[in-house]
Amino acid sequence: MTICALPQQxxxxxxxxxxxSLHTCSGGLGPNSAAECAFFGRKQASNLVVPWCTxxxxxIAHVGLNEGSASKxxxxxxxxxxxxxxxDRAVVDADTAGFARVHVRRKDGRLLGASLVSRHAGxxxxxxxxxxxxKMNIGELxxxxxxxPTEAEIIKRLGDTSQRGRLKP
Numbered sequence: 001m002t003i004c005a006l007p008q009q010x011x012x013x014x015x016x017x018x019x020x021s022l023h024t025c026s027g028g029l030g031p032n033s034a035a036e037c038a039f040f041g042r043k044q045a046s047n048l049v050v051p052w053c054t055x056x057x058x059x060i061a062h063v064g065l066n067e068g069s070a071s072k073x074x075x076x077x078x079x080x081x082x083x084x085x086x087x088d089r090a091v092v093d094a095d096t097a098g099f100a101r102v103h104v105r106r107k108d109g110r111l112l113g114a115s116l117v118s119r120h121a122g123x124x125x126x127x128x129x130x131x132x133x134x135k136m137n138i139g140e141l142x143x144x145x146x147x148x149p150t151e152a153e154i155i156k157r158l159g160d161t162s163q164r165g166r167l168k169p
Contacts, residue, residue, distance in 0.1 A: 049132045049133045051126070051128075057119070058117050058119050058121065059116075059117070059121035060116075061117075061124070063132060064114060064132050065112045066113055070103060075112065076105070076106040077112060078104050078106045078109075079101060079103050080101065080102050080138065081100070081101040082100050082157055087149075087157070088153070089151050090118070090151060092149060097118075098119075099117050100117075100118070102138060102158050104138045108137060109138045109139060110136070111128070111137065111141075112132065119151070124155065127155055128155065138158070139163055141155055141156055141158055141162075142160045144156050144159070
C-alpha cells in the first residue's frame with residue numbers, strides 16, 4: 001500500500017482509512033503519514049514498522065515477523081527468548097509472569113520481529129521497533145545501556161544471550 005497514491009500529488013489521504021491494521025497503534029498512522037506526505041513526499045506503508053499491544057494483565061506487545069510469517073516468507077530465523085523471571089526488576093516487583101523474545105535473520109543476526117509479555121510490554125516495545133526500523137542486529141542490543149533495575153533491561157540481555165554462542169572457551 002502506498003500512502004498518498006492519489007493522482008493529484010497535492011492531495012493526501014488521512015485518518016483510519018490509511019491504517020494497515022486494526023490495532024489502535026495504527027489508527028494515528030494515517031494522519032501522521034498524510035502530514036508527512038504533504039510536507040516531505042510519498043512513503044510506502046509496507047516499509048513502516050508498526051507495533052501492537054494488547055492491554056491485558058500482563059500486556060502482550062509485538063512488532064515485525066513471528067515464526068509463522070518468517071517461515072511463509074522463506075526467511076530462516078533464529079529465536080532468542082528470556083523469561084521475565086530472569087529480570088531483576090520483575091523479581092523485585094514480584095511480577096515475573098511473561099517473557100521477551102526476538103526473531104533474527106539467521107545469516108546476519110538482523111532483528112526481524114519481537115514479542116514482549118509483561119506488565120509494561122507496551123512501554124518497552126518501542127525500543128525494539130526502533131531497532132528493527134534501523135536494521136540493527138541482535139548483537140547491537142547488547143551494547144545499549146539501560147538503567148538498573150528496569151524491565152526494559154531484558155532487551156539488552158537478549159543481545160547478551162545471542163553473543164554467548166559466539167564465545168569460545
